[in-house]
Amino acid sequence: MKEKLIKGIRLLVVVVVTFLLCYSQCLYSFDKMITDPIYQAPSVTNSAIKIIAIDERTILTYGDISTWSREIPAKLVEILNEDSENAPAVIGFDVMYVTEKEAKGDTRFAKCCAAAGNVVTAVNVVTEDKLSLREDGRLSLDNMHVKLVEYPYPSLKEAAEYGFANTTQDRDGYIRYGLWNMSYEQEEILSFSAQVYHRYCEQMGLPMQQPKLISGNAFGFGFSGKSGDYEVLSLCNVLDGKIDARVFRDSIVLVGAYAPGMQDSYNVAVQRGQQMYGVEIHANIIEALLEGKTFVPVSVMGYALVVTAIALIFLMVAGKIKPIPLTVIMLGVIVLNILAGKLLYSRGIAVSMVELPLVMILIYLYQVIAGYLGEVLKRRKIMNAFKKYVAPQVVEEISKKGDFEMVLGGENRHIAVLFVDIRGFTPMSESLQPEQVVEILNEYLTLTTTAIFKNGGTLDKFIGDATMAVFNAPFDLDDYIYRAVCTALDIASGSEELEKKLMARFGKSVSFGIGVNCGPAVVGNIGCDFRMDYTAIGDTVNTAARLESNAKRGQILISKDVYESVKDRIDANEIGVIPLKGKKDGALVYEVCGRKTK
Numbered sequence: 001m002k003e004k005l006i007k008g009i010r011l012l013v014v015v016v017v018t019f020l021l022c023y024s025q026c027l028y029s030f031d032k033m034i035t036d037p038i039y040q041a042p043s044v045t046n047s048a049i050k051i052i053a054i055d056e057r058t059i060l061t062y063g064d065i066s067t068w069s070r071e072i073p074a075k076l077v078e079i080l081n082e083d084s085e086n087a088p089a090v091i092g093f094d095v096m097y098v099t100e101k102e103a104k105g106d107t108r109f110a111k112c113c114a115a116a117g118n119v120v121t122a123v124n125v126v127t128e129d130k131l132s133l134r135e136d137g138r139l140s141l142d143n144m145h146v147k148l149v150e151y152p153y154p155s156l157k158e159a160a161e162y163g164f165a166n167t168t169q170d171r172d173g174y175i176r177y178g179l180w181n182m183s184y185e186q187e188e189i190l191s192f193s194a195q196v197y198h199r200y201c202e203q204m205g206l207p208m209q210q211p212k213l214i215s216g217n218a219f220g221f222g223f224s225g226k227s228g229d230y231e232v233l234s235l236c237n238v239l240d241g242k243i244d245a246r247v248f249r250d251s252i253v254l255v256g257a258y259a260p261g262m263q264d265s266y267n268v269a270v271q272r273g274q275q276m277y278g279v280e281i282h283a284n285i286i287e288a289l290l291e292g293k294t295f296v297p298v299s300v301m302g303y304a305l306v307v308t309a310i311a312l313i314f315l316m317v318a319g320k321i322k323p324i325p326l327t328v329i330m331l332g333v334i335v336l337n338i339l340a341g342k343l344l345y346s347r348g349i350a351v352s353m354v355e356l357p358l359v360m361i362l363i364y365l366y367q368v369i370a371g372y373l374g375e376v377l378k379r380r381k382i383m384n385a386f387k388k389y390v391a392p393q394v395v396e397e398i399s400k401k402g403d404f405e406m407v408l409g410g411e412n413r414h415i416a417v418l419f420v421d422i423r424g425f426t427p428m429s430e431s432l433q434p435e436q437v438v439e440i441l442n443e444y445l446t447l448t449t450t451a452i453f454k455n456g457g458t459l460d461k462f463i464g465d466a467t468m469a470v471f472n473a474p475f476d477l478d479d480y481i482y483r484a485v486c487t488a489l490d491i492a493s494g495s496e497e498l499e500k501k502l503m504a505r506f507g508k509s510v511s512f513g514i515g516v517n518c519g520p521a522v523v524g525n526i527g528c529d530f531r532m533d534y535t536a537i538g539d540t541v542n543t544a545a546r547l548e549s550n551a552k553r554g555q556i557l558i559s560k561d562v563y564e565s566v567k568d569r570i571d572a573n574e575i576g577v578i579p580l581k582g583k584k585d586g587a588l589v590y591e592v593c594g595r596k597t598k
Helices: 002-024 028-039 056-062 071-080 103-116 154-159 192-204 235-239 278-291 300-318 323-346 355-386 392-401 425-430 434-454 480-506 539-550 560-566
Strands: 049-054 090-096 119-133 139-150 161-164 177-179 181-184 187-190 218-221 231-234 252-257 265-268 271-277 294-297 411-423 458-463 466-471 511-528 531-537 555-559 570-578 587-595
Touching (some): 002 300, 002 355, 028 323, 049 056, 049 278, 071 090, 071 235, 071 252, 090 192, 103 154, 139 181, 161 187, 161 192, 187 192, 192 278, 218 278, 252 278, 265 278, 300 355, 323 355, 411 425, 411 434, 411 480, 425 434, 434 458, 434 466, 434 480, 458 531, 480 511, 480 555, 480 560, 480 587, 511 539, 511 560, 539 555, 555 560, 560 587
Parallel strands (some): 049 231, 090 119, 090 252, 119 161
Antiparallel strands (some): 119 139, 177 218, 181 187, 218 294, 411 466, 411 511, 458 466, 511 531, 555 587
16 A cells, blocks of 8 residues: 555655646746757758848948948949849848938838839837737737837838838747747837748749748748858949849848947857857748748646656656666667657747757656666565574675675575574573563573674574574575584583573572584575575484584584594594484584683
8 A cells, every 4th residue: 555655655746746847848948959950950041142241341331330421222223133133032131220310311222112012111119018918808918019110211111111120039048939920009020030031932933921920920940041141242243344234133132240340249049159240140931931940849737648658657657667778768769759849840830949858868767766776675584584594794794795695485505504502591580570581591592693603604593492503505505514503612611601690690500411413404494485494404404403412511513524624723522422303313422511721
């Protein structure tokens, strides 16, 4: 029940966090850093679009543009339209001619534009935020309400078409959206780019298509070129006749600022870290309209639901497969996300590419880390369990190497087995309070367990007032037979101090009998699926138990096999052949007296 609850909470967290992450678009700027290089891929620019630049050379020749007579743009219109068969399709001035300056120049420019019939000039639109009451009674905020339009001076307004040159920056400060139109005093004003596009299509007999709009008048567009990719010609060279006007035949000619000091440059999505002049931005928008390279962003709600569904499926799958297949699936989904994004973009829909990979990676890392921590906790649990049976230093060493393996069902191993039992425990327990009996037993078991662990043995079990230990199981142990005998001697040595302590406290003394044998046995997990006990079984174990039961108070008895293995390092007396309960033949037994001194 607890596991299901945790799983449900995990699923709920993923759903809520993923949906909010996508719906809130809190990673918008980061997403654009990733998607702009993918979506805004420059291509070969349209050779029909040419830029006549008001560059530094032109300014040095004619002075600051604010001081120019309108005869300069008039002369340009005349030069370009001198031969009507080789005239441009449209000339777009990305320059504001709002106020009248001097009558001669103003009049000439207006007359030239009227005669040419292919000129589009720029106007400026001043916007403001405005609250209005909708028909349903709810308030609506229009943050692009047109407060004022700065038209060309009257005669030019009548002579040429116009469009507003305002740019619209995305929320991260980069331009990747254009405007189609705005309304002012019941007049619909096309943007400068849209007006040039409209005029060009009319002149060239091309079908004009309005792009899909966002919020009524905006559309996304793909840049075709970076700064300098379009053909740029200096205005002064054109005016001086250094460029044959026939090169502009049927072209879209855009005239605009192309010098740093003119304050007409902006951050654009196609080239981060380098601004683009406004006239080049208009060139890109016009080409996008001609080529159909416009887009609208995907529905935020729809996108959030799709990403959340994919994340949820991935989370449910992640807990059932191994890390390598999970990695392949994650990378595959990320690649498909990119391919699907490019496909949709080619069809006019821009999709975010950050949220899905991010969520997938977070789920993947969670699953990997959780799996790792689960293994660590499982390992630690096993180690803590082993420490109750095996010497802690042995467990630590095995843990570092990571080479232990428990064989379920048991395995044949050659081991040494030690049994130790308190002598006279039953009559002693009858004369003491239960609490005192438990305290004495704990003192005794602490002594035996400490001695077993000190010598690297495995505590098999406590049997009432008896202790069973095995050596060389479950892990390989060097010199395990000698270690078993040393354990018996350590118990004997420690029991002397324990006997004095208990005599002083309870007026009772305790002693022991120990038996040690070695030989083959089956060791492993014995029991059933829900209750197992790690132990050793076989004749070797039975013989060790019989040796212990035959030992007198304070006596350590070992079998012949044990003696033969350690006789060079211990002092022992031969007891002789004694009968062992349950065995047909007697066994040659030795009594251990101590370790040999070098």
